[in-house]
Amino acid sequence: MAEVKLTYEWGDGVYTLLSWFKKEKVKNARVLVAGAGALGNEVVKNLALFGVGHIYVVDFDQIEISNLTRSVLFRESDAMAHSYKAEVVARRAMEINPQIKVTPIVGNLFSEVGFGLYRSVDVVIGCLDSRIARYQLNRLCMRAGKTWIDGSIENLTGAVRVYAPGVCCYECGLSREEFNNIMLRTGCADVVRTQGKEGRVATTPISASIVGALQVQEAMKVIHQDDNAPTPFKTLQGKMLRYEGMTNSMNIYKFASWKSNCPAHERWDNIEKGEGLSASLTMKETMEQVKSLLAVTEVELNMRNNKFIDVIATDHPQKEFEVMVPESKLDAYIKANKELRQLSYKTLIHKHFFENIGERFPYMNLTLQEIGFPPYDVVEVTTEKGVYHVELTNDAHLYDID
Numbered sequence: 001m002a003e004v005k006l007t008y009e010w011g012d013g014v015y016t017l018l019s020w021f022k023k024e025k026v027k028n029a030r031v032l033v034a035g036a037g038a039l040g041n042e043v044v045k046n047l048a049l050f051g052v053g054h055i056y057v058v059d060f061d062q063i064e065i066s067n068l069t070r071s072v073l074f075r076e077s078d079a080m081a082h083s084y085k086a087e088v089v090a091r092r093a094m095e096i097n098p099q100i101k102v103t104p105i106v107g108n109l110f111s112e113v114g115f116g117l118y119r120s121v122d123v124v125i126g127c128l129d130s131r132i133a134r135y136q137l138n139r140l141c142m143r144a145g146k147t148w149i150d151g152s153i154e155n156l157t158g159a160v161r162v163y164a165p166g167v168c169c170y171e172c173g174l175s176r177e178e179f180n181n182i183m184l185r186t187g188c189a190d191v192v193r194t195q196g197k198e199g200r201v202a203t204t205p206i207s208a209s210i211v212g213a214l215q216v217q218e219a220m221k222v223i224h225q226d227d228n229a230p231t232p233f234k235t236l237q238g239k240m241l242r243y244e245g246m247t248n249s250m251n252i253y254k255f256a257s258w259k260s261n262c263p264a265h266e267r268w269d270n271i272e273k274g275e276g277l278s279a280s281l282t283m284k285e286t287m288e289q290v291k292s293l294l295a296v297t298e299v300e301l302n303m304r305n306n307k308f309i310d311v312i313a314t315d316h317p318q319k320e321f322e323v324m325v326p327e328s329k330l331d332a333y334i335k336a337n338k339e340l341r342q343l344s345y346k347t348l349i350h351k352h353f354f355e356n357i358g359e360r361f362p363y364m365n366l367t368l369q370e371i372g373f374p375p376y377d378v379v380e381v382t383t384e385k386g387v388y389h390v391e392l393t394n395d396a397h398l399y400d401i402d
């Protein structure tokens with residue numbers, strides 16, 4: 001029998017019956033999903049079923065057996081193979097809907113995802129399980145001017161909150177104690193801290209699927225936002241929806257918080273496109289190109305989300321190690337080094353690092369990526385004429401962005 005080739009457009013005859021559904025908007029939409037755990041699985045599955053054209057999924061973690069109870073896209077074989085969550089989620093979502101593209105990014109959402117990607121998506125969905133990650137994601141979304149939809153689950157309950165620039169900010173809503181806790185974990189610049197996991201909470205597949213579904217429903221509303229025409233939706237912008245499975249209740253609370261002096265509200269609007277710039281260029285090449293692009297003679301690249309560490313020193317025994325990695329890769333470096341791995345937990349490890357990289361940086365032949373700028377990032381540059389933000393535009397193709 002001859003092979004019959006199916007020709008169809010995803011959602012035809014189904015979504016086309018919905019008066020509010022705009023097929024072109026959904027097909028052309030880009031959504032960034034931060035986290036590929038229980039919520040991330042549900043969120044990506046639903047985005048794929050809706051036919052959202054391009055999904056980017058970020059997670060640095062590998063699959064474990066315990067994830068299987070509430071992650072619809074994972075299989076036992078993935079846990080055995082210690083596969084990366086983001087990669088498996090991407091592959092399975094494209095099996096569900098072969099007409100979309102899902103790009104996995106294995107890495108940290110703060111230091112290993114180019115800021116250009118945050119700027120180019122329609123909406124960001126947070127599927128995270130720690131306050132630090134939410135704090136960091138909020139900073140990037142506010143900087144990029146993007147709405148982000150936060151989901152959280154615990155036992156039979158769950159909550160969805162929608163943060164948007166000018167309306168509601170995660171950092172503004174933190175209590176002093178919560179804020180101090182985050183600073184304790186992220187703040188101390190020169191001492192190594194392995195990122196301890198926050199206490200694990202028990203979750204169920206039910207709360208994950210309910211919260212993940214509501215997050216995608218809110219994302220669809222953002223995708224359909226139209227400044228020139230009214231939409232029939234009420235959104236959760238500046239609100240929290242809380243679902244309580246024990247008692248079958250669902251309530252919406254106002255909780256918008258936007259303070260005037262919050263550092264998270266710094267918006268990067270004026271971005272210089274660096275058409276020839278890429279994270280694969282060396283520091284030396286980059287400096288030359290940036291000087292000519294901005295018509296300046298002095299440049300210093302400021303690392304806002306990462307640091308470059310050349311040497312670490314332990315106090316007991318007193319020893320130096322030449323590491324040459326971005327801070328985001330230091331944990332992995334320490335775990336992979338037998339001598340460092342076996343040190344007592346009491347040993348202090350000091351880092352020697354670079355945050356602002358100017359003419360006197362000693363490693364000019366390293367690439368931006370080796371130093372800790374991800375592809376398609378936006379680099380803050382201080383010059384004699386002021387501060388600029390320059391995009392590594394030549395990397396856009398890595399994310400299918402023209």
Ligand SMILES: [Zn+2]
Pocket residue numbers: 169170171172173258259262263264265
């Ligand atoms: Zn704020």
